[in-house]
Amino acid sequence: MQTVESPNAVDVPGEGKPRRNVIVGDRALIGPPKGINSLHESLLHGAKLSNDGPFLGRRVVTNGVAGPYVWETYGQVLKRIEALGSGLAKLGTNERDRVGLFSVNRPEWVIGEHACFKYNYVTVPLYDTLGDEAIEYIIGQTEMRIILATADKAEKLFKMRERVPTVKVVILMDHLIEEAEVNRLREVAGEGIQVLTFSETEDLGRDGGLEPAGTAGLDDIFTICYTSGTTGLPKGVVLTHFNMLSEVEGAHELGRHNKLFTVTKDEVYISYLPLAHVMERTLQALFTSRGASIGFYQGDTLKLLDDVAELKPTLFVSVPRLFNRIYDKVLGGVKAKGGVAAYLFNKAYKQKLQNLERNVNYHWLWDRLVFGAVRSKLGGRVKHMLTGSAPIAPDVVDFLRVCFSADVYEGYGQTENAAGLSLTFRYDCQSGHVGVPFPCCEVKLLDLPEMNYTSTDKPYPRGEICVRGNQVFREYYRLPEKTAETLDADGWCRTGDVGMWDERGRLKIIDRAKNIFKLAQGEYIAPERIENVYQKHELVAQAFVYGDSLQATLVGIIVPDEEELAKFAAGHNLGGKSYQELCAVEDVRQHILRQLGAFGKANGLKGFENVKNIRLESDAFTVENDLLTPSFKLKRQPVTAKYRTAIDEMYAELA
Known part of the structure; x- marks a missing residue:
């Protein structure tokens, strides 16, 4: 176990018991070093x-x-x-x-x-x-x-x-x-x-x-x-x-x-x-x-x-976007070479992946014979690598450990907790989690019954990640109401992210509590605002914008306005087709995608806020098909589940 329950933790309805780093135990949370005041x-x-x-x-x-x-x-x-x-x-x-x-x-x-x-x-x-x-x-x-x-x-x-x-x-x-x-x-x-x-x-x-x-x-x-x-x-x-x-x-x-x-x-x-x-x-x-x-x-x-x-640094810190580029470039180069070089690389890669299961990231032969050229891309002296700001795919983390023979750490945090809430342990080569709380803080999970996440979930507790500790911010400057929304009277800061404790007491990020998410390069996205912009366009009746935190772009499901789509069709030699047929025409899809790009830009959307791929849907989102609430708000989880296959296809096309 890498975390323990905080001392004197008590059961509180609607939340899990706070946990802290195992190295702190029942000691006081770590604060500033003695004698250092600034x-x-x-x-x-x-x-x-x-x-x-x-x-x-x-x-x-x-x-x-x-x-x-x-x-x-x-x-x-x-x-x-x-x-x-x-x-x-x-x-x-x-x-x-x-x-x-x-x-x-x-x-x-x-x-x-x-x-x-x-x-x-x-x-x-x-x-x-x-x-x-x-x-x-x-x-x-x-x-x-x-x-x-x-x-x-x-x-x-x-x-x-x-x-x-x-x-x-x-x-x-x-x-x-x-x-x-x-x-x-x-x-x-x-x-x-x-x-x-x-x-x-x-x-x-x-x-x-x-x-x-x-x-x-x-x-x-x-x-x-x-x-x-x-x-x-x-x-x-x-x-x-x-x-x-x-x-x-x-x-x-x-x-x-x-x-x-x-x-x-x-x-x-x-x-x-x-x-x-x-x-x-x-x-x-x-x-x-x-x-x-x-x-x-x-x-x-x-x-x-x-x-x-x-420079030849000994430590290299980056965000997933750059690590993804290195990953794509190296593996693409291996594929292009083919022959003996590709065979050796793949053989070495597979053997080192197996070593990671034993938390070993080095190999006496392959590190010299195969991976030396890869390490030289970062100067050849990097011993430690750290990634943060947005989620990173586990296979990319494994790639970094294999090719650079470095300790790779994944961190999670926000500005509100001085960037560092949790970090993976050295020599823990399992991917897919963001480690454990920093020694200066403790974390609890708050129930989100409306999203079916609770601290009593089996096999592992789930809920909104809340942090309290010595690195948690004091306030939002001159915004007491906003401060109170995030920071409660007991010092707990709500992150808005949904987490889960795994079998070793490590934290996994599994969802977002609010309709806000990060793209792979770290930009925050508010999908409702983008949807509201698109729905002002005459060709759009309804819009659903989706972003995967492992991807750098947005995709969308668009329900076209039936009357306006018919007008467009009549002017483009498509007047004989039905509404459902028009939604399946590639030229129509491409036209609407171009229109949304221009319209979004004209209405203040940044480049990363515009969708880069769409699907047209002829069936509207309704209360009856469980895609809208009784107050006609989009139900994001059911919509995502319904269009999961289409979403995956859109990202595959972009890749």
């Missing part, structure tokens, strides 16, 4: 362990060609953090002021963030996929006065300056930026916004620097991280230094018990997952606490594998 103090601890080793690395691009990684040491970076924090103070930033960060991953992002930690400013990431309306909302809600941004993001802000009147200072984060470009941006910004370069701000701080007015404590806010949301405006998740340090210490506790790799100053990590999301920031906090090295990608995901090959 993420800045955690960095100072890591700097000592590093012995002034390499901290932040980047590739300098000359004439379009990226060179080797160039590093700044912990000592050098700490001096820059001090200078920047002092410079921000001289620009009028006060303790607990909100400071925006708007760029792709780069050393300046980390320097800016840690300057905020040292001077007790509150970091607020911004990112493009939120959309202009959401960015304006965040800046307004947090009363953001100062923003660190790269030139491209700064220009975006300047164009909306009349709608973000609180912004007074923008600091350009670009590593190398020409004076002419800076002057141009100052003209675009106008008189109301002061524009400085990163180096100018650092110089300002070094010239008679200002000490922090106050030092961040455990209860101070580390960040307000806005979730992309599914409907309406995003919510600002308030996480404290206590939350983040508890999560980091929980990971170190797993390492002490050999349930996770032990982080040392010798680890090398490549940073490319968005720093605007809390998962990447949690990982960086973990590595900086032990003096590890962080190399940044060039900012172009198409060049990521080139950067990885140059």
Whole structure:
């Protein structure tokens, strides 16, 4: 068993008893390490362990060609953090002021963030996929006065300056930026916004620097991280230094018990997952606490594998979408080669798959003879791999263990719990689950009788996953009603995901409690909103949108409007066919699919929100056929079950 019941757990009607990580047992849940009260103090601890080793690395691009990684040491970076924090103070930033960060991953992002930690400013990431309306909302809600941004993001802000009147200072984060470009941006910004370069701000701080007015404590806010949301405006998740340090210490506790790799100053990590999301920031906090090295990608995901090959990381963290691409590329290459090479690969693969049943992921011969070329795609030094943000297919996890001979971990969590709620154990090579609660939290399953999930289900308890612990967020910023919907008076946070405890006390994700789900690349989807858009089109009477969390796209079942379909048919030499016959005509299906794509785009749907394949249905969804509720709402589970075969066929066609 990998989990145990929480001490003093009692039976409560409608829910299961809380469970926690077996390594915690009846001890107190893991919190921050002793003597460390902020993420800045955690960095100072890591700097000592590093012995002034390499901290932040980047590739300098000359004439379009990226060179080797160039590093700044912990000592050098700490001096820059001090200078920047002092410079921000001289620009009028006060303790607990909100400071925006708007760029792709780069050393300046980390320097800016840690300057905020040292001077007790509150970091607020911004990112493009939120959309202009959401960015304006965040800046307004947090009363953001100062923003660190790269030139491209700064220009975006300047164009909306009349709608973000609180912004007074923008600091350009670009590593190398020409004076002419800076002057141009100052003209675009106008008189109301002061524009400085990163180096100018650092110089300002070094010239008679200002000490922090106050030092961040455990209860101070580390960040307000806005979730992309599914409907309406995003919510600002308030996480404290206590939350983040508890999560980091929980990971170190797993390492002490050999349930996770032990982080040392010798680890090398490549940073490319968005720093605007809390998962990447949690990982960086973990590595900086032990003096590890962080190399940044060039900012172009198409060049990521080139950067990885140059950096040769020891740890590689990604999302299922990229791991799926590697899986498809490697197996496709083997199939294309054929002959002896394919025979050897398949023989080695099969034997290593059998070894996984004994929790062994290496082989003395095949790892050298067959899988060395695959490992070289990630630099050849990767010992540990971690996947998160969305579900991953078990066969892809097995592929990673076989081909890279690495420990592969699957994690599950949300922004509201500092990205980490559960993680698989080291040497557990069974796939299809997301491990057990972090040592800093406990989990219970809440009955969902309307979905036929209960904590008394046999053979295994099922229900909505609820988490309570030291990494759980404090509140949604200035949204008490929304906070109360997610976080109850006893500190339990409802995730909206449906889980199950398996025979070894591990957590499996089996459903979504609300009509919201994630696609494979991590985007949240609200199907009802998309359906409402499509149903405004004259050719659509009813729509059902479906997304598989192991897939990157949506598919749909469309009931066409009979009268409008007849009009279309008359104009396209199909007037002699019945409604049922028209729904089976391929040209009609393709026409409606194209119409939905254009209509969805015109009505504000993002690319991933538009369906990529459809089936036309001539039988309407009704109360009588049990596809609608008495109040005429779509019953998703019965509709999904009815069209399961069609859904599988649509995804197969897309593949």
